Structures are given as structure tokens and as C-alpha cells.
Amino acid sequence: MNLTLGNKIVLVGNGAVGETGKEADLTKMTLKYSFGLLIFVCIWTFILSLFF
Numbered sequence: 653m654n655l656t657l658g659n660k661i662v663l664v665g666n667g668a669v670g671e672t673g674k675e676a677d678l679t680k681m682t683l684k685y686s687f688g689l690l691i692f693v694c695i696w697t698f699i700l701s702l703f704f
Contacts, residue, residue, distance in 0.1 A: 659675075662679065
């Protein structure tokens with residue numbers, strides 16, 4: 653799970669599925685999910701710290 657989302661990976665992935673030119677959209681969507689996951693982990697860690 654230690655894979656950084658580099659420009660080459662995004663370009664190759666978008667080219668493979670025929671979404672060339674939409675790299676910015678993919679990056680925005682990825683950032684939204686990343687921040688959502690970060691918020692979830694922070695809240696979950698806080699809740700667990702109250703019990704343990």
C-alpha cells in the first residue's frame with residue numbers, strides 16, 4: 653500500500669482506459685477520497701483513545 657500516485661501512473665492508467673486528458677479530474681477525485689479517509693482515521697483514532 654506504499655505506492656505514491658505519480659504523474660506517470662496517472663497518465664498510463666488514463667491512457668489504458670481511454671480517459672486521456674482527464675488527469676486533473678482523477679487527481680481531484682483522488683484527493684477528495686484521501687482527505688475523507690484521513691478524516692475518518694482521525695475520528696476513529698480519537699474514539700478509540702477514549703476507550704483504551
